[in-house]
Amino acid sequence: MRRTYTHRLATWLALATTALAAACQAAPHTPASGDQVIELLPRRADAAQRALRQLRDKLTTQPDNLALATDLAQRYIALGRDSSDPRYLGYAQAALAPWWRLSAPPAEVRLLRATLLQSTHHFDAALADLEQVLLAHPKLAQAWLTRATVQTVRGDYAGATASCARVAALATQLVAVTCLANVGAVTGRALPSEQLLELTLQRSAGAPPEVAVWSLTLLAEMAGRRGAADLAQTRFRHALALAPRDGYLLGAYADFLLDQQRPAEVIALLREQTRVDALLLRRALALQQTPGTAAALAADVRELAARFAAATQRGDRVHQREQARFELALRHDPSAALALARQNWQVQKEPADIRVYLDAAVQSRDAGAARPVLDWIAAHGSDDVAAARLLRQLKGGA
Structure with missing residues (x-):
């Protein structure tokens, strides 16, 4: 997803x-x-x-x-x-x-x-x-906003910035700043973008809930990527209070909780959300961190394997990031994960794509395979502590 x-x-x-x-x-x-x-x-x-x-x-x-x-x-x-x-x-x-x-x-x-x-x-x-x-x-x-979103996902940051500029002349300040912060978050301007977005949100009392959730989720992710866990937690919970069933938000918060080694909270969070492949994946990852859940974990792995196989048979490439993560963490096949991460990188270039690609390269012991991502980070910058850790491992520093 x-x-x-x-x-x-x-x-x-x-x-x-x-x-x-x-x-x-x-x-x-x-x-x-x-x-x-x-x-x-x-x-x-x-x-x-x-x-x-x-x-x-x-x-x-x-x-x-x-x-x-x-x-x-x-x-x-x-x-x-x-x-x-x-x-x-x-x-x-x-x-x-x-x-x-x-x-x-x-x-x-x-x-x-x-x-x-x-x-x-x-x-x-x-x-x-x-x-x-x-x-x-x-x-x-x-x-213009939808165009900016697609351009950002694809890594066309100049195009996305231009589209956000058009949004600024046509929408509220909060929408425009969130659009621009989404670009700044992946182009080496994460902290100033986060600070401006936080200030704009504070000044935007009465913003439509869907816009507030969008801004809060982005702010939570930005805080999490730079290691400010307490702030990220506060923002995620604020967003969830406004949109407790939002699929993207649930996935982002589950990832944060997994990074914080809080699997029981992930299992509770996603108890009724496993129709979505990406959320089922996160529950399986939480079960993997939880003692005494081998049977439930095995069932989730079988279900995920069947879903990904069906998607592959259909020619559906939407789930390649999640499938790479599945192969890497749950089936312990870094070679398969690296191949999927490489294919996914041709389609989208977001922080999660960087992370799974680098992780697969680390576990495959193949630093050369990560060259496209390394070049990308060198050209655009990164403010992600998890990606930085993986980079150190690739370079033999951890």
Whole structure:
């Protein structure tokens, strides 16, 4: 699973896309058609679920209703964020089925399609859609933000900075500063970026919860990477109070707890979240740190092996970072992990990608294999104490 910050801004995306629709008028399994039944969703009595059922039923009878389809897709994306359930992204794509494969769909569909494409690492296609959206609507902040997110993941920091600059003219100061801090965190400017973001968040009382969670999670990760564990803990807990089921946040906090050797808290945190591969992986890693859990650990390893094998058979490369970590830590196969980390590095270049690549190289005793990452760090900088430790090990200093 790769949950970018854009996923946690799904509510804002819905608002932005609604505005775009008005302007235009003035990895999961993909169903073959919008009316194909994949699974019956839980029937909860709350108003949101009733509204969702009504929209879904209405779309079944009006599959070409653009406004209805985009509304339903937006709601599914938000549900995917709130429930940590990746199936909802597939449901969102199904809602857009009549336009999904068009070379020039309506702009509001392009924006949603770009968001879904980047979630499955189809970055070139996502950027192509965003380019077309922005040609027609250059003042659409969400499109610039999604573009910046993809550019950062791919390591195009100059492009991401330029996109964040456009966001700054169109969105709130907190959104703009968070966008820029996300770039600064991986280009040797982590501490000043963190300080500016913290100050901006303090001055942004009343910010939408999804934006506050985005900022807090980034701040927590930045503190954790520089070794400020107490501060990271405070920020993670603040973010979890606002979004207790956010998938990316749960994974990031679980990683922090694993680094702190607190596996019991990871197991409790992820008790009902193992539908997501990346969260199941983190529970298995926690079980590995916990005495007396051999049977449960073996079951999780078997399940993960089956899921990764199925993803490989589908040609799905979204999980290569997690699969590399699985091979390295749970199956103790550093050669396989290094091959996966190398393939993953061709797609995305974030701190977690650096760490798993270096760790695989260390355990493979192959410093030369890490050259692409070493060159990258030399060119862009790093403020990650875990990466620094691995670098010392590669150089024989630990």
